[in-house]
Amino acid sequence: MIKFESVTFIRPNGVVALKDINLEIEKNELVTIVGANGAGKTTLLKHMNGLLKPTKGRVLIDGVDTRKTSVASLSKKIGLVFQNPDHQLFSESVEAEIVFGLKNFGFDEREIKRRTEKILEFFGLKELRDRAPLTLSGGEKKRLCIAAVLAWDPDVLVLDEPTVGQDLQNRLKLYEVINELRRRGKGVIIVSHDIEFLWPLQARTIVMADGEILKDGPAYEVFMDRELLKAARIRQPQLAELSTKLSLNFPFKGVEDAVERLLRSD
Amino acid sequence: MAYMLAEGLTxxxxxxxxxxxxxxxxxxxxxxxxxxxxxxxxxxxxxxVLALISIPAMIANILKRMAKTLVFSLTFSVFIFVVNFAVGYDVMYSLTLALRFIAIVAAASLFFLTTSPDELEYVMRWMKLPRDFVFAFVTAVRFVPVLLLDLLQILDAQKSRGLEVERGGPVKRIRNLIPILIPLIVNALIRSGELAEAMEARGYGAVKRPTSLYVLSFDKWDAILSSLSVIGSVIFIYLSFLL
Structure with a gap:
């Protein structure tokens, strides 16, 4: 589905942002990407829908080279949601904001109506449909941004820092969205600093530092490798840290898991 | 293109x-x-004159960046040439006007490319301009690259939602700007509101005459440069009237 073949990206000012990246992500995978600021995570994402084109190597989406097609046609498959909702909300109503993308991708009127209703329902935005997006709360804005992208039903949803400024309720809603997409066989890619949010997902985890992939493996492996985390300047999730301190070979995946196993061993 | 512009103005x-x-x-x-x-x-x-401007620009190692700025003024200068020529002035005169515009921009950009916004602030204060005015001006200058970065991020976000800026007829193209301009303006407003609050929280306006961490000092080399500038230009103007 998404394939990076020795991709190197050099910025116009000469900074090497990605160094020889080789990566393959399947259609229905859940992948999380972690790394310190400036590790190249967002640059990597922007290559997935052609916003950036590799300086060397190539990126293939469903076998199509991103250099040979438009950002719009790639975005229809790979739905990117950026960090800051204020950089994209502009419509006079929540409903119009969702319709914008659907119109761009050329859906007919009936289909636009159907999809808008469905997505408003799923994201609990029905009561807010006539509100101006700029008057929404931070959490509502974020939900709207994700809804606006999911409306056209991309194969893969890519989220850049989805938990920034989000309260508990919105974080739980985010888990719900991710699980629902997984059930429908969709792919989800999440870039985040919020390791406590990522840990319960137990996803395939890619660790980046200075434009390179340091490690690509399951969360329970990546987050138990303290040397690696140190090199990537990432903290260990609390449950992983507890597991390390208890010298467990297999970490606690969640609080329930921890309680259950601790009680059992007692 | 926006990236290049941001480079040139920062x-x-x-x-x-x-x-x-x-x-x-x-x-x-x-x-x-x-x-x-x-x-x-x-x-x-x-x-x-252009050669004269390029000497300090070369010493300051900003020739490349100045050239970038000048590329943008070139379009306007071509416009000046065409209009003057069309109105009936001869080629040489129209060319003089067009080139003069470039020289003026180059002279001004020499100052802005070698002077930090902070230094600009000190100069304006030294001129005894009202503090609010100085602050507003310096902030505006400082915000240009910030706004350009905003613009780039907005463009990326809207392109990812299927917006194709360069598609359609002239009316459609102007309509295409709405999803870009609205977030840009809204962000600028949000930012200025936040800046005002942050400034007040840090005591802006609490005293009439705030002190400054840096004090301007005019040394021997500054004196030499200044006298060279004044004497040089007087001689140049005198000679150009003679010849």
Missing amino acids: FRYEDSPIHRRDPRAKLLLSICLFIVALSSNSVIHILI
Whole structure:
């Protein structure tokens, strides 16, 4: 589905942002990407829908080279949601904001109506449909941004820092969205600093530092490798840290898991 | 393109004999070159002025960045040439006007490319301009690259939602700007509101005459540069009237 073949990206000012990246992500995978600021995570994402084109190597989406097609046609498959909702909300109503993308991708009127209703329902935005997006709360804005992208039903949803400024309720809603997409066989890619949010997902985890992939493996492996985390300047999730301190070979995946196993061993 | 523009307008500190000068000396140098450029009446004179401007630019190592700025003014200068020529002036005169515009922009950009926004602030305060005015001006200058970065991020976000800026007829193309301009303006407003609150929280306006961490100092080299600028331009103007 998404394939990076020795991709190197050099910025116009000469900074090497990605160094020889080789990566393959399947259609229905859940992948999380972690790394310190400036590790190249967002640059990597922007290559997935052609916003950036590799300086060397190539990126293939469903076998199509991103250099040979438009950002719009790639975005229809790979739905990117950026960090800051204020950089994209502009419509006079929540409903119009969702319709914008659907119109761009050329859906007919009936289909636009159907999809808008469905997505408003799923994201609990029905009561807010006539509100101006700029008057929404931070959490509502974020939900709207994700809804606006999911409306056209991309194969893969890519989220850049989805938990920034989000309260508990919105974080739980985010888990719900991710699980629902997984059930429908969709792919989800999440870039985040919020390791406590990522840990319960137990996803395939890619660790980046200075434009390179340091490690690509399951969360329970990546987050138990303290040397690696140190090199990537990432903290260990609390449950992983507890597991390390208890010298467990297999970490606690969640609080329930921890309680259950601790009680059992007692 | 927006990226290039952001590059050209962002001040970047470099350690050069020109950057190190007192901002007042740099301002005087720029003004002198500006006046000399304005008073030049032939293509040859303007070419000499451009060569004069390129000397400090070369020393300051900003020639490349200045060239970038000038590429943008080139479009306007072509416009000046075409209009003057169309109105009936001869080729040489139209060319003089067009080149003069470039020389003026180059003279002004010499100052802005070698002077940090902070230094600009000190100069304006030294001129005894009202503090609110100085602050507003310096903030505006500082916000240009920030807004351009915003613009790039907004473009990325909307392109990812299927917006194709360069598609359709002229009306459609203007309509395409709405999803870009609205977030840009809204962000600028949000930012200025936040800035105002942050400034107040840090005591802006609490005292009439705030002290300054840096004090401008005009040294020997500044004096030499300034006298060179003034004497040089007087001689240049005198000669250009003679010849």
